[in-house]
Amino acid sequence: MITFIIPIKKRKLKENFLENFKIFSDERQIFFAVEKGCELNLQTTENERAKVFFFNEGTREEDMIESLISKVDGQTLVIIRDGEKDIDFNKIKESVIKQREGNDIVVIKNSKKSNFLKTFFSKLIKSLVYKLFGFKFFDGEITVETFSNKAINILKTNGTGNLSKIDRWVGANTAHVDGDVEKKCFKDKNLNKIKLECLLFGLGFILLFVGGILLGLLVNLSWLAVFALIIGNFIIFSLLLYNLLRCYVYIKVGDLTSSKMAIIDVREI
Numbered sequence: 001m002i003t004f005i006i007p008i009k010k011r012k013l014k015e016n017f018l019e020n021f022k023i024f025s026d027e028r029q030i031f032f033a034v035e036k037g038c039e040l041n042l043q044t045t046e047n048e049r050a051k052v053f054f055f056n057e058g059t060r061e062e063d064m065i066e067s068l069i070s071k072v073d074g075q076t077l078v079i080i081r082d083g084e085k086d087i088d089f090n091k092i093k094e095s096v097i098k099q100r101e102g103n104d105i106v107v108i109k110n111s112k113k114s115n116f117l118k119t120f121f122s123k124l125i126k127s128l129v130y131k132l133f134g135f136k137f138f139d140g141e142i143t144v145e146t147f148s149n150k151a152i153n154i155l156k157t158n159g160t161g162n163l164s165k166i167d168r169w170v171g172a173n174t175a176h177v178d179g180d181v182e183k184k185c186f187k188d189k190n191l192n193k194i195k196l197e198c199l200l201f202g203l204g205f206i207l208l209f210v211g212g213i214l215l216g217l218l219v220n221l222s223w224l225a226v227f228a229l230i231i232g233n234f235i236i237f238s239l240l241l242y243n244l245l246r247c248y249v250y251i252k253v254g255d256l257t258s259s260k261m262a263i264i265d266v267r268e269i
Contacts, residue, residue, distance in 0.1 A: 002096065003029040003074035007064045008038050009082045015041055018048040018269075020089045024096070029074055033064035044269055054265040062163055069155050076100070077147040077155075079163070083182040087144075091179040095146040104148045104172040109140035111178035129245055137252060138167045140176040143184045165252045194247045201240035209233055 002024055021028055030050035034040050036057045042050070055064050061082055069077075076096055080087060095106040129135050142165055147155065151172060155162055162168055165184065212229040215221065221229075 001027045001029055001074035002076045002078060003031065003072045004078050004080065005031045005033065005065055005068050005072075006080045007033040007035075007061045007082045008040060009035045009061060010038075010084060011082050012084075013040065013042060015043045017042055018045050018050065020087070021048050023089050023093055026076075027074075029072070031068050031071065033061075033068055035059060035064075042269055050269050052267050052269060054267075065163060069152070072152055072156075074152075075149045077152050079145045079147075081143050081145075081184055083143055083184070085182040088179060088181075091177055091181070092144055092146070094177045094179075095144060098175050098177055099146045099148055101175075102173060103175040104151045105169060105174045106146040107138050107140035107142055107174075107176050108144050108179045108181040109176040110180060110183075125245070125248060128241075129249055132242070132245060133249060135249060136167045137165050138174070141181045141183055143181045191247065191250045194243055194250060198240065198243045198247055201236055201243060205233065205236045205240055208236060 004021070018030070021030065028048070030048065032040060032050060032052045034052055034054050036054055040052060053064075053068060055067075065079060076099060078092060078096065080092070091108055095108065098106045126137055129137075142163075145163075151169070154169075167174065208229070212233065215229075216226070
């Protein structure tokens with residue numbers, strides 16, 4: 001059996017959405033996790049049945065998913081996260097096939113080639129994040145994740161932390177399928193504060209750097225003053241870089257703290 005968990009916060013589903021699941025020959029268990037206030041008008045079909053779980057407005061997507069993982073009975077779990085782009089079920093089927101070839105986790109990796117500079121800076125940032133925070137990210141997007149039975153049992157025990165962009169799995173076989181998938185960005189309550197700190201440190205660095213150059217041109221500075229300016233610039237630049245990396249991590253990871261919300265209503269379609 002394959003279990004699908006599909007959180008709905010802003011995604012708009014077409015009425016015939018359930019027809020997409022006929023591509024799978026296995027028995028299916030379909031769960032929709034819907035934020036209160038979202039519309040979900042799906043046509044019922046003869047072969048597809050689904051359960052719709054409604055959550056309080058403002059419930060985190062991770063908490064919606066975690067609340068439903070305990071109800072998973074299948075040997076394969078597919079989590080299709082909330083988004084705005086259409087879902088490619090052919091790629092999901094490829095992910096399921098790849099998982100059943102012996103992989104515990106399969107994610108979809110965007111097959112579009114990046115230019116050299118973008119690839120270089122992406123690898124550099126990920127390397128710095130790993131060195132500073134110990135975070136290693138999946139080689140692919142987590143908009144669609146496919147898990148084996150072994151991974152499902154771990155998710156039932158460990159919960160939300162293993163569902164992030166961070167690859168926290170030890171000893172698990174991880175694979176990817178090439179495709180075109182929506183990038184998952186997270187919202188966090190601390191993100192605006194970190195962005196403000198980045199802005200302030202950035203302005204401070206520019207002012208101190210430019211001011212130091214102008215001061216050096218107008219005044220004959222002593223070596224001690226020059227050394228102090230260099231140290232000041234280094235400290236402010238280091239703080240700017242650190243906060244930029246924090247901002248990057250929060251966008252990629254989000255808030256990993258759990259704030260469980262109760263399911264407020266359930267209906268079958």
